[in-house]
Amino acid sequence: MEYASMSKEQLLDLQEKLQKQYQEYCNMGLNLDLSRGKPGRDQVDLCNDMLKVVQTGEDCICSNGLDCRNYGVLDGIPEAKRLFADLLGIPEANILVGGNSSLNLMYDSVVRALIYGVYGGNGPWSRQGKLKFLCPAPGYDRHFAITESLGFELITVGMTESGPDMDAVEALVRDPAVKGIWCCPKYSNPDGYTYSDETVRRLANLKPASRDFRIFWDNAYAVHDLYEDRHDELLDIFTECKKVGSEDMVYYFASTSKISFPGSGVAIMAASENNLRQIKPVMNIQTIGHDKINQIRHVKYFGNADGIRRRMKELAALIRPKFDIAFRVLEEEFAGTGAARWTRPNGGYFIGLYTSDGCAKHAYQLAKKAGVVLTTVGATYPYGNDLRDSNIRIAPTFPSHEDLELAMHVLGTCVKLAAIEKQLIIRFS
Amino acid sequence: MEYASMSKEQLLDLQEKLQKQYQEYCNMGLNLDLSRGKPGRDQVDLCNDMLKVVQTGEDCICSNGLDCRNYGVLDGIPEAKRLFADLLGIPEANILVGGNSSLNLMYDSVVRALIYGVYGGNGPWSRQGKLKFLCPAPGYDRHFAITESLGFELITVGMTESGPDMDAVEALVRDPAVKGIWCCPKYSNPDGYTYSDETVRRLANLKPASRDFRIFWDNAYAVHDLYEDRHDELLDIFTECKKVGSEDMVYYFASTSKISFPGSGVAIMAASENNLRQIKPVMNIQTIGHDKINQIRHVKYFGNADGIRRRMKELAALIRPKFDIAFRVLEEEFAGTGAARWTRPNGGYFIGLYTSDGCAKHAYQLAKKAGVVLTTVGATYPYGNDLRDSNIRIAPTFPSHEDLELAMHVLGTCVKLAAIEKQLIIRFS
Numbered sequence: 015m016e017y018a019s020m021s022k023e024q025l026l027d028l029q030e031k032l033q034k035q036y037q038e039y040c041n042m043g044l045n046l047d048l049s050r051g052k053p054g055r056d057q058v059d060l061c062n063d064m065l066k067v068v069q070t071g072e073d074c075i076c077s078n079g080l081d082c083r084n085y086g087v088l089d090g091i092p093e094a095k096r097l098f099a100d101l102l103g104i105p106e107a108n109i110l111v112g113g114n115s116s117l118n119l120m121y122d123s124v125v126r127a128l129i130y131g132v133y134g135g136n137g138p139w140s141r142q143g144k145l146k147f148l149c150p151a152p153g154y155d156r157h158f159a160i161t162e163s164l165g166f167e168l169i170t171v172g173m174t175e176s177g178p179d180m181d182a183v184e185a186l187v188r189d190p191a192v193k194g195i196w197c198c199p200k201y202s203n204p205d206g207y208t209y210s211d212e213t214v215r216r217l218a219n220l221k222p223a224s225r226d227f228r229i230f231w232d233n234a235y236a237v238h239d240l241y242e243d244r245h246d247e248l249l250d251i252f253t254e255c256k257k258v259g260s261e262d263m264v265y266y267f268a269s270t271s272k273i274s275f276p277g278s279g280v281a282i283m284a285a286s287e288n289n290l291r292q293i294k295p296v297m298n299i300q301t302i303g304h305d306k307i308n309q310i311r312h313v314k315y316f317g318n319a320d321g322i323r324r325r326m327k328e329l330a331a332l333i334r335p336k337f338d339i340a341f342r343v344l345e346e347e348f349a350g351t352g353a354a355r356w357t358r359p360n361g362g363y364f365i366g367l368y369t370s371d372g373c374a375k376h377a378y379q380l381a382k383k384a385g386v387v388l389t390t391v392g393a394t395y396p397y398g399n400d401l402r403d404s405n406i407r408i409a410p411t412f413p414s415h416e417d418l419e420l421a422m423h424v425l426g427t428c429v430k431l432a433a434i435e436k437q438l439i440i441r442f443s
Numbered sequence: 444m445e446y447a448s449m450s451k452e453q454l455l456d457l458q459e460k461l462q463k464q465y466q467e468y469c470n471m472g473l474n475l476d477l478s479r480g481k482p483g484r485d486q487v488d489l490c491n492d493m494l495k496v497v498q499t500g501e502d503c504i505c506s507n508g509l510d511c512r513n514y515g516v517l518d519g520i521p522e523a524k525r526l527f528a529d530l531l532g533i534p535e536a537n538i539l540v541g542g543n544s545s546l547n548l549m550y551d552s553v554v555r556a557l558i559y560g561v562y563g564g565n566g567p568w569s570r571q572g573k574l575k576f577l578c579p580a581p582g583y584d585r586h587f588a589i590t591e592s593l594g595f596e597l598i599t600v601g602m603t604e605s606g607p608d609m610d611a612v613e614a615l616v617r618d619p620a621v622k623g624i625w626c627c628p629k630y631s632n633p634d635g636y637t638y639s640d641e642t643v644r645r646l647a648n649l650k651p652a653s654r655d656f657r658i659f660w661d662n663a664y665a666v667h668d669l670y671e672d673r674h675d676e677l678l679d680i681f682t683e684c685k686k687v688g689s690e691d692m693v694y695y696f697a698s699t700s701k702i703s704f705p706g707s708g709v710a711i712m713a714a715s716e717n718n719l720r721q722i723k724p725v726m727n728i729q730t731i732g733h734d735k736i737n738q739i740r741h742v743k744y745f746g747n748a749d750g751i752r753r754r755m756k757e758l759a760a761l762i763r764p765k766f767d768i769a770f771r772v773l774e775e776e777f778a779g780t781g782a783a784r785w786t787r788p789n790g791g792y793f794i795g796l797y798t799s800d801g802c803a804k805h806a807y808q809l810a811k812k813a814g815v816v817l818t819t820v821g822a823t824y825p826y827g828n829d830l831r832d833s834n835i836r837i838a839p840t841f842p843s844h845e846d847l848e849l850a851m852h853v854l855g856t857c858v859k860l861a862a863i864e865k866q867l868i869i870r871f872s
Contacts, residue, residue, distance in 0.1 A: 083707065129554070156728075275512045278511070302546060304706070
């Protein structure tokens with residue numbers, strides 16, 4: 015029975031039962047974590063042989079004779095560009111291979127725009143007065159943190175199953191202070207939604223008032239499918255942009271952080287030739303070059319894009335059962351209660367859980383007291399502000415099956431307790 | 444006989460002989476390079492076994508249980524901090540381990556100051572109007588390039604055998620627009636000079652008008668001695684600063700770029716606790732963390748600071764003969780001519796050659812035509828402007844012994860031809 019239809023007595027009765035259950039969890043002295051979008055140890059173990067593929071000086075020599083052990087090459091060794099080009103369907107000429115962190119490439123791209131401006135733009139953003147950035151939400155807190163830290167006003171845009179609310183985006187970019195939009199277009203963080211073809215096309219066809227406007231296309235989960243039989247398909251943004259001549263509007267990012275080793279992977283940026291011509295000279299002031307041995311290590315280990323695709327299936331085989339546990343427990347806990355809804359992504363790293371409005375923070379506190387750490391409520395919104403107090407990001411990849419099952423049940427109990435208390439207050443007090 | 448004392452006939456006679464020699468070099472179709480501060484292949488070969496020390500998942504586990512293969516830790520694994528602390532004589536608590544490039548840490552430090560300001564300063568440098576930076580010259584072109592690119596006016600300060608002209612520095616920092624100074628304090632690039640104790644103390648005792656002022660202490664050649672029997676000793680800047688409470692004035696940088704693999708080494712920044720408390724939250728917005736597997740790879744390979752010191756002796760054994768070839772040929776070519784003087788560093792990567800004023804560019808062009816690439820004349824000065832047109836940076840580490848000997852002779856001939864032409868013009872035309 016839905017909580018909203020229960021009588022006061024029924025609610026109090028259920029509350030008492032759940033309180034007992036909650037107290038039992040509290041007495042267990044748990045220390046569980048559902049907050050981190052972090053691979054499990056079994057996932058990183060899969061990649062251990064990468065540590066063995068570059069063993070000698072000869073292993074460090076590129077096909078063009080370049081010695082990865084020494085100085086030289088700013089934007090990536092040719093075979094690394096080719097690997098990512100094949101994997102992502104982007105021409106090699108548009109790829110710049112960076113260091114270990116795509117987030118770092120994103121941060122540096124905003125900083126570069128602030129200090130030097132962007133190709134075809136109106137000069138340094140820092141001299142253009144008020145700056146705004148569009149933040150489809152719920153979204154990735156670290157995206158929002160970059161632009162907040164760098165002084166932008168964050169404009170929240172609603173996130174839907176087909177991507178950002180494009181009516182809102184099209185209206186907002188008429189403001190020349192709006193310089194960009196954060197996009198996690200495939201298996202979005204945290205909902206796991208993939209932008210529809212229409213959304214990608216409307217983004218490619220945007221007519222922003224500011225020539226500086228850039229789409230920050232963080233394709234973090236480009237090849238991170240969970241199931242053999244159903245994948246989301248994302249249109250290639252560059253292809254759509256080229257049809258209308260807007261390819262300078264896109265900064266594209268990806269990395270192997272959730273393919274090889276998080277923190278010791280390889281990140282890339284892809285952009286139009288015009289953009290790269292502006293970016294590379296600045297990067298050449300910033301660094302002599304990125305770690306080429308790690309680039310060739312990735313190339314030798316995976317061999318080619320198919321090697322990465324095979325690995326993604328092996329990783330999915332490890333992650334899928336965890337998502338399935340999460341989905342099953344969510345169903346067990348919430349079916350028929352109306353106390354929560356959740357997303358059912360086909361890939362990525364997260365599940366978006368939505369409690370009844372006004373219940374997420376309360377549930378978070380209850381879970382914390384019971385020893386279960388959740389992603390900070392609100393973190394998925396600009397300024398940490400979830401106006402509905404509803405979204406809880408579930409990251410099921412790191413815990414063991416047992417820990418995950420238990421943590422999900424604790425979460426279920428906490429959300430239900432919060433929902434019942436809300437019912438009691440709004441309907442019976 | 445000194446060229447300055449030769450008669451016109453003697454000069455013309457010598458010119459003819461040197462022209463013949465020069466023509467012979469030109470006819471050889473040479474393709475030699477004395478411009479790059481790049482280790483030779485034999486040097487990087489020395490480090491090949493580093494590729495083999497981290498082979499398994501277990502090898503990636505830190506002493507505190509942290510798994511280097513996964514996310515976690517912004518500022519470096521404990522054993523990497525300890526390694527650099529022992530090597531450089533800096534407390535672990537003051538060390539932040541970064542990515543592969545100390546230059547990147549320097550660039551980001553200037554950018555951070557521009558956007559966020561520095562600890563105890565007057566807010567973002569970008570809002571403080573005119574910005575100036577002190578550039579002891581000749582110096583490292585990439586230092587100057589960072590501050591030029593970021594909009595600073597570069598103020599040239601004379602470089603002496605004991606470091607920057609401290610009278611000039613002390614006078615210049617009375618200008619509140621002066622926000623910092625570039626220092627390569629040991630075996631300086633390009634002269635190979637080491638700052639005297641007095642210089643270090645006067646720097647530690649600076650009283651800049653601006654509370655924002657920072658000493659960028661790029662100790663790139665901290666342990667890069669060439670000889671067993673004579674080393675330069677550099678006072679520890681932090682120790683001197685602590686005596687007078689000025690430790691917040693120093694940003695310290697170092698890396699293993701010329702210890703392990705250039706481009707795949709580990710870079711560090713060291714700073715006071717006040718400075719680190721301001722820096723780390725910004726870095727935490729910029730990245731999730733640096734490559735920890737490469738950090739533990741370095742720790743496991745070198746073992747401890749003594750392991751690095753032993754390696755530096757092996758590297759010196761490879762580099763020293765190249766410096767000795769360079770010194771010998773310089774002596775053979777220039778002894779008694781007065782056409783050039785040069786530095787005789789006890790370590791580092793470079794020799795500073797000084798032609799007669801007004802001869803460096805001409806010599807550079809002659810060498811280029813003969814197939815010998817030199818560091819661009821002027822590159823060692825702010826804005827590429829060597830007012831004396833005299834300094835040529837010699838980088839002897841990369842070529843083979845044979846190539847180096849030949850290239851140095853070509854260089855000698857070119858500098859002498861330029862010097863004779865100058866004598867003929869200023870004295871006899």
